[in-house]
Amino acid sequence: MGSDTEQWIRQPIVVVLGHVDHGKTTLLDKIRGTAVAKKEPGEITQHVGASMVPASVLKKVTEPLRKFFPRLTVDIPGILFIDTPGHELFSNLRRRGGSVADLALLVVDVVEGFQKQTYEALNILKEKRVPFVVVANKIDRVEGWVSKPDSSFLESLKSQSQRALAKLDERIYVIVSKLYEQGFEADRFDRVRDFRKTVAVVPVSAKTGEGIPELLALITGLVQQFMKKRLVTKNEPAKGVVLEVKEEPGFGTTVDAVIFDGVLKRGDTIVLAGKNGPIVTKIRALLMPRPLQDMRMHEGAFTLIDQVVAAAGVKISAANLDDALAGSPIYVVPSDEVLGEVVKAVREEVSEIIVRGSGNGVVVKADTLGTLEALTSALKQMNIPVRIADVGPVTQNDVLEASIVGKTAPEYKVVLAFNVKVLPEAKSLAERENVNILYHNVIYQLLEELDKWVKEVRTREKMKELEQLVRPGKIRILPGYVFRRSDPAIVGVEVLGGRIKPGYPLMREDGTEIGVILQIRDKDQVLKEAVVGSSVAISIKGHVMVGRQIDEGDLLYTSIPKDHVNLWLTKYRSELSDDELLVLKEIITIKKKKDPFYGGFYQL
Numbered sequence: 001m002g003s004d005t006e007q008w009i010r011q012p013i014v015v016v017l018g019h020v021d022h023g024k025t026t027l028l029d030k031i032r033g034t035a036v037a038k039k040e041p042g043e044i045t046q047h048v049g050a051s052m053v054p055a056s057v058l059k060k061v062t063e064p065l066r067k068f069f070p071r072l073t074v075d076i077p078g079i080l081f082i083d084t085p086g087h088e089l090f091s092n093l094r095r096r097g098g099s100v101a102d103l104a105l106l107v108v109d110v111v112e113g114f115q116k117q118t119y120e121a122l123n124i125l126k127e128k129r130v131p132f133v134v135v136a137n138k139i140d141r142v143e144g145w146v147s148k149p150d151s152s153f154l155e156s157l158k159s160q161s162q163r164a165l166a167k168l169d170e171r172i173y174v175i176v177s178k179l180y181e182q183g184f185e186a187d188r189f190d191r192v193r194d195f196r197k198t199v200a201v202v203p204v205s206a207k208t209g210e211g212i213p214e215l216l217a218l219i220t221g222l223v224q225q226f227m228k229k230r231l232v233t234k235n236e237p238a239k240g241v242v243l244e245v246k247e248e249p250g251f252g253t254t255v256d257a258v259i260f261d262g263v264l265k266r267g268d269t270i271v272l273a274g275k276n277g278p279i280v281t282k283i284r285a286l287l288m289p290r291p292l293q294d295m296r297m298h299e300g301a302f303t304l305i306d307q308v309v310a311a312a313g314v315k316i317s318a319a320n321l322d323d324a325l326a327g328s329p330i331y332v333v334p335s336d337e338v339l340g341e342v343v344k345a346v347r348e349e350v351s352e353i354i355v356r357g358s359g360n361g362v363v364v365k366a367d368t369l370g371t372l373e374a375l376t377s378a379l380k381q382m383n384i385p386v387r388i389a390d391v392g393p394v395t396q397n398d399v400l401e402a403s404i405v406g407k408t409a410p411e412y413k414v415v416l417a418f419n420v421k422v423l424p425e426a427k428s429l430a431e432r433e434n435v436n437i438l439y440h441n442v443i444y445q446l447l448e449e450l451d452k453w454v455k456e457v458r459t460r461e462k463m464k465e466l467e468q469l470v471r472p473g474k475i476r477i478l479p480g481y482v483f484r485r486s487d488p489a490i491v492g493v494e495v496l497g498g499r500i501k502p503g504y505p506l507m508r509e510d511g512t513e514i515g516v517i518l519q520i521r522d523k524d525q526v527l528k529e530a531v532v533g534s535s536v537a538i539s540i541k542g543h544v545m546v547g548r549q550i551d552e553g554d555l556l557y558t559s560i561p562k563d564h565v566n567l568w569l570t571k572y573r574s575e576l577s578d579d580e581l582l583v584l585k586e587i588i589t590i591k592k593k594k595d596p597f598y599g600g601f602y603q604l
């Protein structure tokens with residue numbers, strides 16, 4: 001690391017994803033525990049927001065596997081595991097067009113198999129193109145399994161009954177077939193021939209530790225074989241990402257960062273994204289957890305360091321970090337001359353995520369740049385446009401924007417609030433303007449609620465529009481049922497096809513308009529509509545007299561306006577019954593005689 005040209009392979013950055021309760025935390029705890037127990041004196045395993053498994057530990061843990069895999073070597077300096085599992089933190093590990101994570105562990109409870117968040121995690125990994133290994137966890141719960149704590153999986157296999165082995169294979173096969181459905185070829189890791197084509201499934205028990213040696217060996221092997229190029233770094237200005245922005249007693253606002261490239265030094269000038277544009281600041285202090293202490297038990301127990309080398313998790317203390325955004329890139333400015341360029345790079349990267357548009361679309365507010373990006377990219381897949389996407393609480397202005405959208409696109413009259421506050425004045429404005437604010441702190445639940453809402457509004461709007469369209473209807477004036485000859489004419493009719501409703505205009509068989517239905521009655525009951533097969537009395541408003549314009553036994557049709565017929569033939573065709581379609585055809589034939597363009601060129 002002395003000269004500027006020296007290169008080295010850094011530790012891969014590994015994240016853990018999977019369904020709730022499938023054992024992500026337990027797995028990370030087990031790996032961390034292993035690292036602490038087996039490390040050499042003086043080796044640091046605890047980073048900020050991450051845990052390091054150094055090469056010395058990898059070598060010791062994988063040693064017993066050497067009899068199965070004689071060519072196993074450890075050439076990487078270690079593996080950096082991100083401490084917090086789950087979608088939200090993963091979103092913040094963003095990097096332009098991808099992820100800071102080099103590899104993911106997708107934890108699946110071997111007994112429960114794929115669950116909702118397993119699929120969600122898989123989709124995120126697909127989208128971000130992050131390679132992954134499936135951890136089939138909780139093998140100790142497979143029927144008949146006899147645990148051999150902390151042994152390798154292959155060692156433990158030897159002492160299992162045929163029945164337990166068969167049960168395990170059955171469970172793994174279910175996982176493999178789910179992966180296949182999702183477009184991935186997969187197999188138990190010891191049966192995989194080509195790791196570039198096949199996803200490896202590693203059976204482990206995070207509780208007993210069985211399989212942990214294989215998991216660490218597999219990560220090491222995969223990285224060494226296929227990822228070395230991505231992991232090359234050198235003594236150059238650092239690049240990283242903000243995982244969290246945190247208040248730290250004695251240090252003010254600090255950022256917890258993952259450095260994935262280069263070397264970060266105290267005194268470096270860095271650029272990162274803030275709520276109001278790029279922040280340029282100088283690193284006052286770099287902090288790491290004090291060795292041999294559990295961060296979570298001794299919060300604030302930091303030690304000051306002069307520099308960190310990628311890959312690392314570190315806390316940065318500097319001025320002006322109050323507005324910093326989690327999920328933001330951090331770039332070190334190598335010299336004053338290029339400051340402008342670096343600021344521009346950060347601004348451009350952020351402008352791909354923060355949207356301040358004016359078209360129809362939803363308003364999205366999220367707590368971090370990472371979750372905002374995850375939300376907008378999911379909305380894109382759902383085909384839901386975005387008008388505003390920004391970080392921060394929901395303000396009056398956000399509600400106002402949604403209300404403007406609502407005038408022309410009621411289904412998008414909504415503000416999505418992910419893990420942010422809704423300011424009181426925004427809340428009251430939303431009530432007055434009838435703007436829907438959807439709030440959630442689980443991305444997928446927020447999206448589900450939005451989907452439900454959009455569908456509901458679309459159905460409502462469709463019903464409203466449909467309600468206003470004149471439907472096809474064909475009636476016959478019953479002979480002997482003329483109750484009143486005019487002003488208005490009241491006659492008994494039989495509905496021969498389709499339906500009639502008050503307000504519908506009527507025409508004769510030759511296309512002559514005769515008036516509008518005023519009321520429909522069945523004895524003393526006033527009806528909202530009359531459908532095919534029914535006989536009712538109708539009153540007709542207009543200059544119409546029975547015996548002149550119409551007569552007993554005449555056929556009448558609803559006179560569907562031209563713009564309505566076009567909607568029936570296109571958007572709402574599926575809303576018509578077979579019987580209504582037949583009547584519509586007759587109506588079009590009648591209308592075409594007077595207006596050849598009636599019904600356009602659509603065929604029924």
Ligand code: GDP
Binds near residue numbers: 204
């Ligand atoms: P997370 O929500 O994915 O982080 O899941 P946790 O790590 O909190 O685990 C959920 C539950 O499963 C806890 O009660 C764990 O003790 C249990 N658990 C996790 N791993 C194993 C395992 O390998 N075997 C068994 N039997 N239980 C496990």
